[in-house]
Amino acid sequence: MNLLKSYFLPRLSQWLITILVGVTVTFILPRLLPTDPVERTLSTLSSLQTMDPRAVESLKEALEDLYGLGGSPFEQYINYWKRLIRGDLGPSMSAFPTPVIEIIGAGLPWTVGLLISTIFISWILGIILGTLAGYLPKNLWCQIMDKIFISIYPIPYYILALILVMSFCYHFQVFPLVGGASGKPEISWSYLSSILWHSFLPATSLIVGSTAFRFIMAKALTSTIIASDYVHYAETAGLSRWRIVLFYVIRNTLLPQATDLGLSIGAIFSGTVITEVVFSYPGIGYSLYMGLLQADFNLILGITVFSIVGIATAALLVDLSYPLLDPRVRYK
Amino acid sequence: MAIIAEAKHLKAYYITQSYGIERTVKAVDDISLEIKEKEILGIAGESGCGKSTLLKALLGTIDPPLKIVDGTMQYEFEESYNVLSMSKDEIKQIRWTKVSYIPQGSMHVLNPVRKIRDTFHDFIATHQNLNKSETTQLSQDYLQKLGLSGQVMNAYPHQLSGGMRQRATIALATILSPKLVFADEPTTALDVLVQRGVVQLLKEIQQREGSTLVLVSHDMGVHANLADRIAILYAGKLVEEADTRSIFKNPLHPYTQYLIESLPRLDDKTERSSIPGRPPALDNPPEGCRFHPRCPHAMDICTKEVPPLVDMGGGHKTACFLVSEEKT
Ligand SMILES: Nc1ncnc2c1ncn2[C@@H]1O[C@H](COP(=O)(O)OP(=O)(O)OP(=O)(O)O)[C@@H](O)[C@H]1O
Ligand code: SF4
Ligand SMILES: [Mg+2]
Numbered sequence: 001m002n003l004l005k006s007y008f009l010p011r012l013s014q015w016l017i018t019i020l021v022g023v024t025v026t027f028i029l030p031r032l033l034p035t036d037p038v039e040r041t042l043s044t045l046s047s048l049q050t051m052d053p054r055a056v057e058s059l060k061e062a063l064e065d066l067y068g069l070g071g072s073p074f075e076q077y078i079n080y081w082k083r084l085i086r087g088d089l090g091p092s093m094s095a096f097p098t099p100v101i102e103i104i105g106a107g108l109p110w111t112v113g114l115l116i117s118t119i120f121i122s123w124i125l126g127i128i129l130g131t132l133a134g135y136l137p138k139n140l141w142c143q144i145m146d147k148i149f150i151s152i153y154p155i156p157y158y159i160l161a162l163i164l165v166m167s168f169c170y171h172f173q174v175f176p177l178v179g180g181a182s183g184k185p186e187i188s189w190s191y192l193s194s195i196l197w198h199s200f201l202p203a204t205s206l207i208v209g210s211t212a213f214r215f216i217m218a219k220a221l222t223s224t225i226i227a228s229d230y231v232h233y234a235e236t237a238g239l240s241r242w243r244i245v246l247f248y249v250i251r252n253t254l255l256p257q258a259t260d261l262g263l264s265i266g267a268i269f270s271g272t273v274i275t276e277v278v279f280s281y282p283g284i285g286y287s288l289y290m291g292l293l294q295a296d297f298n299l300i301l302g303i304t305v306f307s308i309v310g311i312a313t314a315a316l317l318v319d320l321s322y323p324l325l326d327p328r329v330r331y332k
Numbered sequence: 333m334a335i336i337a338e339a340k341h342l343k344a345y346y347i348t349q350s351y352g353i354e355r356t357v358k359a360v361d362d363i364s365l366e367i368k369e370k371e372i373l374g375i376a377g378e379s380g381c382g383k384s385t386l387l388k389a390l391l392g393t394i395d396p397p398l399k400i401v402d403g404t405m406q407y408e409f410e411e412s413y414n415v416l417s418m419s420k421d422e423i424k425q426i427r428w429t430k431v432s433y434i435p436q437g438s439m440h441v442l443n444p445v446r447k448i449r450d451t452f453h454d455f456i457a458t459h460q461n462l463n464k465s466e467t468t469q470l471s472q473d474y475l476q477k478l479g480l481s482g483q484v485m486n487a488y489p490h491q492l493s494g495g496m497r498q499r500a501t502i503a504l505a506t507i508l509s510p511k512l513v514f515a516d517e518p519t520t521a522l523d524v525l526v527q528r529g530v531v532q533l534l535k536e537i538q539q540r541e542g543s544t545l546v547l548v549s550h551d552m553g554v555h556a557n558l559a560d561r562i563a564i565l566y567a568g569k570l571v572e573e574a575d576t577r578s579i580f581k582n583p584l585h586p587y588t589q590y591l592i593e594s595l596p597r598l599d600d601k602t603e604r605s606s607i608p609g610r611p612p613a614l615d616n617p618p619e620g621c622r623f624h625p626r627c628p629h630a631m632d633i634c635t636k637e638v639p640p641l642v643d644m645g646g647g648h649k650t651a652c653f654l655v656s657e658e659k660t
Contacts (some may be wrong), residue, residue: 229440236393236433238424239458247454251445326445327488 015316022308089302094294100302111283118206126214134222153212161205161278178280202279221253262318337367342403359385361568374559382568432510442489449485495526567622574648584650
């Protein structure tokens with residue numbers, strides 16, 4: 001109960017405040033623009049396709065309603081929230097009249113699936129390998145691994161992604177270049193394996209870079225932890241290597257590693273936009289890119305709001321995991 | 333009494349290199365020591381004189397930059413062990429079941445993210461083929477025997493007081509009934525009342541198990557209460573060794589005399605004199621007798637030659653020309 005009050009509530013309110021501020025910014029920004037968003041949207045739209053004037057008129061109303069330009073600013077603000085909570089983000093301009101929420105709904109599983117799996121794999125892989133390299137600095141394999149990761153780390157992500165695309169999609173044509181899966185969606189081995197197959201390169205490109213970073217961080221953390229009294233003592237008592245690495249070293253690096261993960265989730269999300277563009281992966285990052293190219297204001301706004309909520313929630317989950325990772329956190 | 337462990341001419345140096353300059357700290361310099369079965373041997377000396385380093389050599393936990401330059405160290409259990417050249421298997425075989433260790437600064441020796449119960453499991457299961465519930469049962473019973481609450485088992489280290497943590501560490505080190513226990517400053521950093529409890533606990537375990545305890549402490553008061561025999565270290569050298577009574581009643585080495593004199597006494601309220609001067613840096617110790625810059629009796633020979641450790645009779649050994657010259 002105490003833990004709930006002193007730990008969960010402050011973090012929950014922090015989460016709410018983050019979302020409140022973020023969404024408020026998305027409300028204010030378009031209103032600060034010198035152009036009228038409705039007019040601009042309409043002109044964008046009509047430049048993309050020919051529309052009949054009546055449809056334009058009704059769309060104009062819908063847009064005004066959508067941007068909430070009627071009434072006092074406060075009413076507008078309240079209406080804006082109401083719409084968001086209903087999940088009504090208006091129609092997409094570039095794929096008119098498909099609602100934005102549908103586009104996001106279609107892309108979200110791909111992005112979330114790609115993100116969560118790559119974050120987990122690289123987090124675990126980087127921590128295990130980095131800890132081993134830090135614990136056994138004289139081991140030949142660890143030294144080789146160390147050299148490899150240290151040379152990979154400074155390579156800019158898009159270069160890495162392009163190299164992968166060039167070599168395995170064009171040159172060797174091992175992997176498909178476009179899409180998230182092939183065949184029709186169903187729970188079958190062939191469909192699921194096609195998902196894995198399509199996601200292999202984008203996931204690899206993300207995993208390589210972030211594993212390298214995680215590896216370097218884990219190695220640095222390990223070098224301080226193996227100098228600690230409790231590791232020395234466990235070694236003196238003859239505890240086996242795997243027990244020490246697992247329960248004495250890695251276990252003690254999890255808190256800083258989780259903190260870092262929580263802090264970098266936003267950056268990781270931005271990273272997937274590049275991934276999805278380079279690999280033509282059908283997630284919301286790809287949609288965002290298309291939205292930007294075509295000035296699809298609704299879509300951009302919708303994805304922004306979603307990513308604010310998504311990133312804040314992911315950070316909250318990481319934050320809430322601290323007491324599980326370090327018993328001392330409860331009492332601070 | 334039989335000898336359970338013996339060090340001969342041990343030299344343990346910290347050899348470090350920075351910016352191409354080699355620095356050698358002679359933390360243990362030619363120390364020979366016999367540890368007798370079932371005794372409590374106290375090792376005393378000022379901070380930095382090499383007590384912990386000596387323990388490392390006696391335990392065989394030598395990691396760079398520490399290096400054994402010379403000497404041997406031997407345990408005599410059913411078979412004898414060459415401590416300084418044991419294989420990994422041998423180390424695992426004798427640690428905790430035969431030789432155990434209570435480290436200095438027990439505050440940080442328990443894994444902060446592991447419950448005491450799990451730490452006990454880790455240490456016991458390393459040496460005995462027991463599962464989790466068996467090790468928990470074993471630890472619980474042992475703690476009870478030592479008069480500690482079983483609740484300690486479910487706590488994390490940070491939830492225990494300093495004294496409690498120290499007791500838990502002592503229990504952890506002695507749970508497999510080792511014959512030989514090394515304890516490094518087990519009472520330092522505890523308040524006086526808790527100190528007394530810890531001393532009591534150590535004595536109790538030693539007596540019940542009939543084990544041998546090597547106790548390092550800079551606190552002569554602790555030695556007075558606990559030790560059968562005391563070895564006095566000064567600047568990496570053994571300067572005096574005798575049974576506790578002789579050390580306190582008839583200290584022969586001028587340094588020991590200072591140590592005894594600086595002890596507070598109940599019947600005397602005057603300020604106790606502390607030892608003049610400072611202990612020497614061990615990377616460049618004084619020639620001859622290392623105590624000579626601080627010694628009120630220093631003679632010519634003291635600055636040139638190293639006084640040998642001489643048995644003055646009844647196992648009372650000292651390394652001082654004042655005494656050995658007199659004798660010859
Ligand atoms: N890792 C190290 N590298 C270099 N010198 C060291 C190292 N550890 C200890 N020393 C030096 O070796 C000498 C002996 O240290 P040691 O820890 O054995 O002393 P001690 O008697 O246990 O002191 P204390 O009472 O403070 O624990 C000291 O001068 C110390 O500075
Ligand atoms: S040998 Fe000399 S200097 Fe050293 S303690 Fe004895 S009298 Fe003092
Ligand atoms: Mg010490």
